[in-house]
Structure formats: structure tokens, C-alpha cells
Amino acid sequence: MAFKMPRAKRAEEIGLSSERLHRLTDTLKADVDRGVVPGAVVLIARRGKIARLEALGYRDREAGTVMAPDTIFRIASMTKPFTSVAAMMLAEEGKLLIADPVARYIPEFADLKVALNSDDPSEKTLKTEPLRRAMTVQDLLRHTSGLTYGHLAGPLVKQAYEAANVADEKQTNAEMVAKLCKLPLAYQPGTTWQYGASTDVLGRVVELASGMDLDRFIVERICTPLGLSDTDFGPIDAARAAQPQIDPVSGKRPPMRDTTTRPKWISGGSALLSTASDYVRFCQMLLNGGELGGTRLLSPTTVALMTSNHLTPETRCGPSTPILFGALAPTPEFGVGFGLGFAVRTHAGRSPLPGSIGDFSWSGVTGTYFWIDSKQELIAILLMQAPAQRLHYRYLMRTLVYQAIAN
DSSP states (O other), rough: OOOOOOOOOSGGTTTTTHHHHHHHHHHHHHHHTTTEEEEEEEEEEETEEEEEEEEEEEEEEETTOOOOOOOOOOOGGGGHHHHHHHHHHHHHTTTTOOTTBGGSSSGGGOOHHHHHHHTOOTHHHHEEEOOSSSHHHHHHHOOOOOOOOGGSSHHHHHHHHHHHHTHHHOOOOEEEEEEETSSSSSTTTEEOOSTTTTHHHHHHHHHHTTTSSHHIIIIIIIIIIHHHHBBBBBBBOOOBBBBOOOTTTTOOOOOOOOTTTTOOOOOOTTOOOOOOHHHHHHHHHHHTTTTTEEEEESSSHHHHHHSOOOOOOTTTTTTTTTHHHHGGSGGGGTTEESSSSEEEESSSSSEEESTTOOOOEEEETTTTEEEEEEETTTEEEEOOOGGGHHHHHHHHHHHHTTTTTOO
16 A cells, blocks of 8 residues: 555644644635635645645636645656656666766767857857766756756857757657757856756666666656656646636736647656645655655665755856746855755755755746755645746745744
8 A cells, every 4th residue: 555644633743833834825825816826735744744735726717626635737847856866766776877977878978069158148159169078967967967948048059959949849858869969068067057958868868777768767666656646747637637827918828738648758857747645755755765655765875965965166057047046046145056856955044045954945837846854854845837926936935834833
């Protein structure tokens, strides 16, 4: 029988204030009523028990269907921790080494070029230079590979990504990698934290190292052992999927993938669908040091490695980083680094947002967010389909969860 997270009878038995937790849900309900967001599912767990699992607002505002606790969300980049765990499971089995050059698995990556002027808007011609060192699997895990997303790159690299149609939903992982092999990196590997296609390439490395398609590996090796019955790449019943609401300015919903069809591109960076109840079990496995309900996916030493900061003081951050992540950006300014699949808090007092040194987290462009605070034995998950408002609610969630801690 799959492990099921126990529920606390009262929040107070796990050191949280029931009264103060209402501040979070009351604030979200007010925003739903004002039409700011369609709805959300909030889950807060501490000391191995769920204190609050609440569905708020609408699963689909325009259809008038209410949100349910088991609503399925496009979790977007909250897929990345799953792909990172998959890679580290293979490392523990001796099937890959994170110190290896990516070219060991994808030989075409040995001959990459690197842009010299990727961030200069005045340049008309893209200049390149050879690799100074090989891109490693560790670089993929910590986003220091030099890969980017086209829309986050400088104009000339952006043009190259768009011309190659790198984000084509109709491609396979192998086809995506074949395109990237022919494009210049935005930065020399190891020099710059730049959010982008690193985890998608990591997904292809998982496929090559394991001999399994990425979706099969994640479902069979991670989801099934942990009992994550609602976590998959689709398709799913439309009656269970959360939908974004219509933007009053454009008169359209923000674009999101169709959950009723299975994608051809099994993106290791963004393609998973999941629920709060599933995702909390994945998080509890990590908080437990790689084990849940008698099922061990990773060693505690591996989880400790993944949740340590792998950026150096010399690591620069791409220009899009503060814009995308604000006070949660992996920058020394905010006391946040990056491990092998997660942002990691490295210092107290630098961020305007509460947390503990060592807490680790990630988020999704669709409006999803989670973090794990080992010191407080705390897991918090927010699932929405509200991309334009995502940064505000990440901040709000942090503040209103920590203010509810009583002891």
C-alpha cells in the first residue's frame, strides 16, 4: 500500500497556529473573490503531518467549476526536481557521473561554441569562441551549462534559438538536443547561472544513461514507488485539470498546454502534471533524506549534496535572473544559491522573505511553488494556474506560512 501522509487533528499539535493559518487562506479567498486569480490549492505540512490542505476558488472560473483538493495542475518547472532526482538515482547506480562531461553521453556537445556578445543589444553579428572547458552533468543540474531559454537570451542568441525552434512541442528529446548542439552557448560553462534548457538536456542524459524514455523512468522509478498516482505527463481527464482564467485585457486565457493529449516532447524541465497530495509525498521523501514509507530512492548523503549550494562567489547570474525570481533569485544579494535541482538559502538576513539557512525550493511559470525547510521540518506547496501573478504569491506564501509557526 502506498504511503499516505497523515493529517494533524489540529495545527497546534505540530507547532502551527490554526488562527494564523487562516490569514493565508483568507487572503487567497479575497483575491479569488476580486477576480485576481481563479483559485488555488494550498498544502502545508510539518513534522511529517499535513496541517492544511485547502482548495480555494475555481478549477475553471469561466465554467463555474470549483477547485478540489485533488485538482491536477501543470506544475511547469516543478518538473525539474523530478528530473534531477532521476539523474542522481542513476549516479547512485553507477550509470552516470555528475562530474562527467555531457559529451560522454551526447558526443556532439564536445564541439560547442560560446557566444562572446550574447547580452549586447548593440551587436549585429554573433561572435563565438571555443569552449574553455567541457560542460558537465553538474553544470546541467545547477544551471551553469551556458544553455538558456530563447526568450531569456540576449537578442542574437535569442534569434538563433527561435530560428532553430528549440521549444517545439512536437519534437522529441533527441531532436531537441540535436538542435542545441548546433547553437552557441550563451556563456562559458561554469561561469554563469542562467536559467534555461539545462534540465531538458539532463532529461536526455537520463534517457541515454538508463536506456528508458524519460517519462517511463520518472513514472516507473519515482512516481509508482512513492504512490504518486496523479503525477504523469498526461493525458488526463479534463474534468480534473485546473485552468487559467481569461485575462480581461486580452480577452484570452494565458497559453498553456492541452492536458487532454499526451505531449510528444517529454520535457524534463516542464512537462509534468501533478496534485498537491502527490507533490507533498515527493517533498517528504526529500525531507526524510531520500526515503518515504519504507521506499528509498536516494541516500541521505545524495540529498545533502543536492541541497547544498553549488555556486561559487565568482559565479555570475544572467541578466534575466532578478526579473524572473526577484527576492528568491539565486544571487549572493539575497543569500540564495543553487544546488543540484533546487534554489538553496545560504545566508540569514539578506532576503526580505522568511526562511531558514538550507531551505530549498523551486517554482513553475504557471504559478506553482514549493519549498522544504528541514530546520523547521516544514513543507509548503502552492498550486495555481496564474502565471502573471506568480511572483507575488510566492512572496505571500512565504510570509504567511512562517508567521503561522508558533513553536
